[in-house]
Amino acid sequence: MSTRHILIAGLLGLLGLAFWHLAADYLPDAALNPTAAYYAAHAADQTGAPNLVTGIIITWRGLDTLGEVTVLFLTSAIVALVLAQSKAPAGAAGPGFLPAGELLATGTRMLLPLIALFGAYVIANGHLSPGGGFQGGAVLASGVLLALLAQPRMRIGHALLARVESVSGLGYILVGLAGLAFASGFLDTAFLPLGRFGALLSAGAIPLISVLIGLKVGAEFATILQSLEEGEDAAQEEDAA
Amino acid sequence: MIALALFTGFALILLGLYGALTNRDLIRMIVAFTIADTGVNVVLVAVGYLPGRTAPILDAAVPVAEAAARVIDPVPQALVLTAIVIGLGVTALMLAYAWRLFRARGSLDISDFTELKW
Amino acid sequence: MAEALLVPAVALGLGLVLAALRFLRGPHVLDRVVAFDGLTVISISALVLVALATGRGIYLDVALVYALLSFLGVIVAGRYLEGGE
Amino acid sequence: MSDAQRPLKLFATLLLFWMILNGSLAPDVFLAGLAISAAIAFLLPGGLSVLCGARLSLRGVGAALGFTGFFLRELVVANLRMAGLVLNPALPVRPAIVRVETRLTDPVARLLLANAITLTPGTLSVELSGRWLYVHWVVAETTDPQEATRAIVAGFENYLEVIYG
Amino acid sequence: MIPLSFLLALLVCAGALIAAGVALATASRATAVLGAGLVSLFASVLFVILAAPDVAMTEAAIGSGLTTFLFFFVMGRIRREGGK
């Protein structure tokens, strides 16, 4: 026991020594490296997106993002699968929280539309200001989480979530293929007009892809939250009742 | 400021790893893991920062022509952005397995799972 | 103006330190949750100060996320601790 | 409150918030806001907004302005008192949880009342059940429900009753 | 401009390290989860100071809201199913 602690502390000490050298000798570059400089110089004429991070995520590194969304989908599917195979002991099924009070319930009913609106704003302005599909999806999932907290019985159906998830995933692939057909390659967003730099509807297909990613990520997070919230047993209980 | 952020990030990684390796409680191991995760993100963002420059978003404050001379490296930010999202997925997966183990064995203490002992 | 912003920053830092001390001390878990709540609200003003100092209005979007979503963590903790620790 | 009006009021509130968020009056922003607000108001039938249940007459608007002014004044008073309390070395607190009564029935009005009480001098809503509101009071002047109601609730309730009557 | 950012960065870094220390040292699971949430809160402010608002927004929405929820929910279920 204690020898193990000492061993771990020693190993981590070695790692810390390596980190120390990395950090102490670190000197920031004076200028951007060539890749970043290229991205900064060509944001306006290639993607039309003032937010370079969104431009990189959706256009220049779009394939990585597609892969990442797939990984997230696999995660949510595996979480649901892992939890579906085990049942709660008799009499212990049901939510882990006590029922909410009236004030929280009313507050949730008032806040949910606002959170959804803010999520839509974050998604739609992803190419102009901080935000984009991933952030907006997280905000939307936070709305779902608030609904679960205030009214544990208030759930969006798993079937609906799965449908939103698969339709937006399919749409993402189709937009990518449209880039292959009408522009220079897979996931090239320039097949739609770039529009006026800095306007809401501009930057080619970037807002469209943002919306699809936002819906997909939001649905995946919501699936994870609901799987952890209910599990299989409580749903069966409802069916029986 | 970069050095400060780097040291904080590295310290968070070490603290998180130490906690994940020495705790016996599954939930607290996962908590320590998320702390290490945050530390990695801090280090990556700090490496992308250049002193005296501003966020890689072009608007009235940063015209397009000056962009390459005024903004910081956007590539690590794009990387970290996706890393955070995946990090949540990984945490959810670990918690799902922890819960499954709890239902199978009625305990969250790893010393009760003898076949995993090292 | 940048130097003048230091005065509010110091006052705000004092608030951060005091709330962090409460988080450190406890004694009950709910005291820590209260300190957490205070820290998130104070952070909103810190973000606005950073936005003022750098002159970038886009940072306000992050402050908006804090204002709208940071209370979720507090509510989750409160709802869990309702049933005892 | 008629049920047909509720989604419409929610839609109007959301559209207003959308325009404030974007801070622009461009036509594409407005059209996107129309679509998004309509979608949210349609998809969240249980949603409420501050306008829901409110009386949109001249008298209601006047009462709303009065409520806002009264609330801001009380907020400042609350903070000055709290500052005096915190900076006092003796820390003369006399806490109590007292029971007060409210006549309001509209859920939005009840929530606004509880929030206003939380932000005003020395009081904090703990629980709302039926017509009883349980309030934590830092420097309790009385424990009698009638007197406490007069001291804590009456000021806000007069305005809210006019708005959400 | 620099001293202000540096002052806030210093506070935030110290806060993150303290919160991590609390999270690892405490005996209570709930406090550990709160500590992790606080670490990601401070990290998010640090990201804004390091000029990464996109990352800060993600961390604020995910780190202090959704992750905390996952932990507390699983802990609530475990408490209900009779854990120790």
Added chain:
Amino acid sequence: MTALGLAILTLGAVFLALGGLGLWRMPDTYTRIQAGTKATTLGTLLSMAGAGVLEPGWALKLALIVLFLMFTNPLSSQVLARAAHRARVPQAPQTVADALAEAEGEGAQ
């Protein structure tokens, strides 16, 4: 104009610091919630007002931040106070009455 904005901003920051002081000095959880909520809400309101005076172009968004905060902050405080009461967090020795505990006691019998 700049001086006015800075003054309001500093006042707001002072109120935030007072909120921190209240969190630190108050004797029990309920009074800490009170001190924390009120002082930080007004402090944020004043800070945003000061920032709005300094940068008039940001005023709408700052107003929205204040609006959201004024709505969410009391709500979370109420949930916390309710949780503290349900979890039977001990109250300060100076406490004179607890009507909620009496009401719950009657309901249980």
